Amino acid sequence: MPPTQLLPAAVGTREIDHYLETGEDVPPALLDGWVEDAVARACALSPRYRAYVDRVRSLPEPRFDAHAPLLPSGVFKTGSIDAELSEGDALVTQSSGTMGTRSRVPRDDLTLMRLLAGLNAEIRRLLEVESLSRPVGVLAESPSDDEPTWLSYLIHLTGAAFDSFGLLAPGGGFDDDALDAFLAAAATNVGGGCIAGPPAYLVDLADHVRRRRGHVPPETFVLAIGGWKARGGRVYRPAEVRSQVTSGLGLDEHRFRDTYSMVEINTLILECRALRKHVPTWLRVEVLDPRTGRRAARGEDGVLCFWDPTAQSYPGFVMSDDVGVLDDRCSCGAAGPVVEVVGRVNRTEGRGCAAKLSDGVGRT
Amino acid sequence: MTTIGGGVEVWVDRAADPCGREVVIFGPFGMTATDMIVLSVVFQHHGFDVVRVEMGSSPRRAGTSDYRLSTDAAVVRQVLADRPAATVVSISLASLPVTLALGCPIASLVMLTPVVDLRATLRRVTGEDAFALDRDRLARHRMEVLGIQLSGSMALDALEHDLVTGEQTCDRIAGAGFRAPVGIVSATGDPWVAPEEVDALAAAFEAGGAPVGRTGIEAHVHQLNRHPRAAYAMVNALVDEVLASVGLPADRPRLSFRTLLERTRDQRSAAVRPELAGDR
Numbered sequence: 001m002p003p004t005q006l007l008p009a010a011v012g013t014r015e016i017d018h019y020l021e022t023g024e025d026v027p028p029a030l031l032d033g034w035v036e037d038a039v040a041r042a043c044a045l046s047p048r049y050r051a052y053v054d055r056v057r058s059l060p061e062p063r064f065d066a067h068a069p070l071l072p073s074g075v076f077k078t079g080s081i082d083a084e085l086s087e088g089d090a091l092v093t094q095s096s097g098t099m100g101t102r103s104r105v106p107r108d109d110l111t112l113m114r115l116l117a118g119l120n121a122e123i124r125r126l127l128e129v130e131s132l133s134r135p136v137g138v139l140a141e142s143p144s145d146d147e148p149t150w151l152s153y154l155i156h157l158t159g160a161a162f163d164s165f166g167l168l169a170p171g172g173g174f175d176d177d178a179l180d181a182f183l184a185a186a187a188t189n190v191g192g193g194c195i196a197g198p199p200a201y202l203v204d205l206a207d208h209v210r211r212r213r214g215h216v217p218p219e220t221f222v223l224a225i226g227g228w229k230a231r232g233g234r235v236y237r238p239a240e241v242r243s244q245v246t247s248g249l250g251l252d253e254h255r256f257r258d259t260y261s262m263v264e265i266n267t268l269i270l271e272c273r274a275l276r277k278h279v280p281t282w283l284r285v286e287v288l289d290p291r292t293g294r295r296a297a298r299g300e301d302g303v304l305c306f307w308d309p310t311a312q313s314y315p316g317f318v319m320s321d322d323v324g325v326l327d328d329r330c331s332c333g334a335a336g337p338v339v340e341v342v343g344r345v346n347r348t349e350g351r352g353c354a355a356k357l358s359d360g361v362g363r364t
Numbered sequence: 365m366t367t368i369g370g371g372v373e374v375w376v377d378r379a380a381d382p383c384g385r386e387v388v389i390f391g392p393f394g395m396t397a398t399d400m401i402v403l404s405v406v407f408q409h410h411g412f413d414v415v416r417v418e419m420g421s422s423p424r425r426a427g428t429s430d431y432r433l434s435t436d437a438a439v440v441r442q443v444l445a446d447r448p449a450a451t452v453v454s455i456s457l458a459s460l461p462v463t464l465a466l467g468c469p470i471a472s473l474v475m476l477t478p479v480v481d482l483r484a485t486l487r488r489v490t491g492e493d494a495f496a497l498d499r500d501r502l503a504r505h506r507m508e509v510l511g512i513q514l515s516g517s518m519a520l521d522a523l524e525h526d527l528v529t530g531e532q533t534c535d536r537i538a539g540a541g542f543r544a545p546v547g548i549v550s551a552t553g554d555p556w557v558a559p560e561e562v563d564a565l566a567a568a569f570e571a572g573g574a575p576v577g578r579t580g581i582e583a584h585v586h587q588l589n590r591h592p593r594a595a596y597a598m599v600n601a602l603v604d605e606v607l608a609s610v611g612l613p614a615d616r617p618r619l620s621f622r623t624l625l626e627r628t629r630d631q632r633s634a635a636v637r638p639e640l641a642g643d644r
Contacts, residue, residue, distance in 0.1 A: 006582060021592075089620050091622050112625065113621055164629070190511070
């Protein structure tokens with residue numbers, strides 16, 4: 001018998017990676033431990049975050065996030081986090097800057113691997129497809145290798161993992177040759193295809209396909225990735241986009257799945273077949289009542305806060321700029337709370353809330 | 365099998381800094397030749413020209429439900445007929461059609477997560493023992509494997525070619541007289557292929573006269589596309605086994621995962637037309 005050279009699979013916290021890769025539901029107690037580990041790692045990486053944690057934990061009135069202090073998303077825009085963490089070969093990803101300034105978040109190899117593993121697991125769990133070997137029509141400009149925007153990187157990540165066709169022409173509009181090649185590939189693929197892009201592009205593509213009388217296989221999925229703002233400040237309504245896109249492409253409405261993410265978390269949240277966004281069981285989410293600074297009751301809206309322990313190279317604990325509500329029940333039966341995003345934080349109130357939470361950061 | 369004028373469609377990726385060697389990749393069940401770009405990128409980085417082959421179980425195939433191992437073996441023979449100096453890389457189930465084609469000229473052979481005992485692996489994947497059925501019922505039996513519906517023709521074909529049990533596979537290998545260097549990369553906790561099956565495979569190659577190198581990755585995986593961390597480790601180990609099998613040093617730095625993703629994305633978006641193999 002020839003001897004076998006034994007090698008470890010990789011560095012990292014094996015337990016979390018096991019759950020990400022198998023897609024098994026994470027018991028809440030386990031998640032608590034991972035968040036705790038992630039806080040300790042972030043403190044070791046970032047003296048500023050460590051000082052912030054110490055300050056939060058020494059407040060006379062205990063804050064609801066004292067176990068793992070949240071960073072307001074604005075902190076990632078100041079450069080103070082990534083400047084400390086971006087040593088080595090980490091990929092710095094940026095927000096799109098629609099609010100005027102860009103967040104910068106460094107991601108190392110393990111963080112990227114976990115992003116991809118989690119994306120795979122959630123696509124299996126919520127899209128309920130076994131094989132993802134299908135052509136993907138990508139509606140985003142190629143991300144720059146140097147500090148790409150998160151939206152573009154996420155969309156192209158699906159393209160890097162699967163068989164991608166860039167559907168945007170370099171000078172604007174759609175690349176009809178690529179579109180025809182994508183539709184031909186999807187037509188002969190057992191599971192159809194997948195189209196990924198921001199809502200505004202999806203609406204335009206559906207219209208374009210309908211005018212060209214293109215055929216999209218009925219098994220095809222559409223993933224809306226990105227914000228609902230479009231040209232000229234127009235804001236699309238999700239139901240309107242779902243209807244326009246699916247009717248234009250000739251698909252059932254449940255083939256259109258919206259997603260939610262932000263550059264500061266390392267997870268893409270997908271809709272299930274009941275068209276509701278399920279938080280993966282490895283991501284902790286809470287709703288903060290901005291008036292009291294306390295956790296909101298289930299079913300009440302407030303500021304969405306995330307603790308993402310899959311982030312290895314930065315503290316993935318963020319208070320977002322989004323207002324949302326959580327629900328523990330969904331007709332699809334999948335685990336994990338359902339999150340509904342109902343709006344953006346009122347800037348005045350939001351900044352006040354963020355300022356309250358970031359008090360410690362500013363003084364360290 | 366897609367044939368044009370009697371040939372097989374293959375995709376050829378040329379290394380920017382070639383080492384003068386060629387790798388032919390026969391991919392796993394249910395995946396396309398395009399899905400193999402990520403592997404090709406790593407081999408290109410190490411100087412190999414890479415040939416990617418669309419196997420019969422590719423979801424691009426209209427006739428996937430009638431998939432047969434022997435048809436894939438014919439593809440392997442056709443592709444290798446033009447490439448006697450190539451190193452063959454087989455992934456997962458592709459190990460079985462490659463086993464049927466061991467009489468082809470092959471410079472070296474490296475198997476990644478090889479399937480050895482078809483009956484046992486199918487039972488673990490589907491939860492049913494299709495080969496317990498008699499031949500008539502097997503002919504009518506349909507099963508779903510990784511989202512692909514298969515008719516009974518695959519099972520009947522495996523029976524016909526004595527590729528059902530691990531013992532049959534290993535007997536065929538040991539008797540093939542295959543003496544080129546062999547490498548095997550597997551996960552120690554593969555849920556679909558037991559470690560003793562891989563041990564038997566390695567022993568069979570040795571019994572037939574081939575030198576065998578083995579690397580075991582400590583992971584509980586089989587489907588590498590679901591497990592980026594383990595996949596990255598296994599792909600790097602695969603490259604090391606290929607380099608060792610052709611006597612080349614592992615002297616180029618490894619690609620980071622980030623760079624691998626970026627190069628894969630770039631190569632996927634570059635339209636490469638297939639070439640034809642086996643029609644010369």
